[in-house]
Amino acid sequence: MRVATLVVVLLAAAISAAAGLKDSEIPLVYGFLICDGPMEPGCKQFAAGEFAAAVRVFQPLADRGDARAQNNLGVLYESGAGVQESKAEALRWYRRSANARVPLAQHNLAVLIAADHILGTAENPSNRKADFIEAYVLFTLAASQDLEMASGGRSDLVQYMTAEEIERAEAELKKRTSSKPSDHR
Numbered sequence: 001m002r003v004a005t006l007v008v009v010l011l012a013a014a015i016s017a018a019a020g021l022k023d024s025e026i027p028l029v030y031g032f033l034i035c036d037g038p039m040e041p042g043c044k045q046f047a048a049g050e051f052a053a054a055v056r057v058f059q060p061l062a063d064r065g066d067a068r069a070q071n072n073l074g075v076l077y078e079s080g081a082g083v084q085e086s087k088a089e090a091l092r093w094y095r096r097s098a099n100a101r102v103p104l105a106q107h108n109l110a111v112l113i114a115a116d117h118i119l120g121t122a123e124n125p126s127n128r129k130a131d132f133i134e135a136y137v138l139f140t141l142a143a144s145q146d147l148e149m150a151s152g153g154r155s156d157l158v159q160y161m162t163a164e165e166i167e168r169a170e171a172e173l174k175k176r177t178s179s180k181p182s183d184h185r
Contacts, residue, residue: 033046054076074092074097075090106147107138107153113135132160
C-alpha cells in the first residue's frame with residue numbers, strides 16, 4: 001500500500017518546521033535515507049537518534065562524491081537532524097545526488113521543490129510552473145528506476161498541474177532522456 005505523497009509532504013513540512021526530530025519522527029525520515037554499504041553505520045546512528053554522529057559518517061563520503069551520502073545529507077539538512085536545518089543546503093545535496101541519477105534523491109528533490117507550492121508557502125510563487133515541471137521530470141526519472149513511491153508522487157503532483165505544464169514536463173523529460181548524462185548537470 002502506498003502512502004500518498006501529499007501526506008508525506010505535509011509530514012515532512014511539519015518535521016522541517018519543528019526544532020529537530022522527535023523520536024517518533026525518526027522512522028518516517030529514516031525511510032528517505034540510503035543505508036547500504038558505507039552508509040550503514042551512519043544510518044544506524046541516525047536511527048539511534050545520534051544525528052551528529054551520522055553527519056560525521058555521511059559528510060566526508062558526500063564531500064568525496066558519494067551520491068548516496070549526498071542524498072543522506074540532504075535528508076539531514078531538510079530535517080535539521082545533526083545540522084542546522086537549511087532548505088538551501090538540502091536542495092544542494094539532493095541536486096548533486098539526483099544529478100548522479102540516484103532515484104531516492106530524485107524523489108526527495110522533487111518532493112522538496114513541489115511541497116512549498118502545494119502547501120502555499122513558497123518563497124517565490126512565480127516559480128510554481130518551473131518547479132512543478134522539474135518535480136514531474138524528477139519523479140518520472142526515479143520511477144523509471146523502479147522507485148515505486150516516485151510513481152505515486154508523480155500521480156499526486158499532476159493533480160496540481162495544468163495540461164500545459166504536463167505537456168512541457170513531458171517535453172523536458174524527452175529532452176533529458178535523449179541527452180548524454182553530462183548534458184543537464
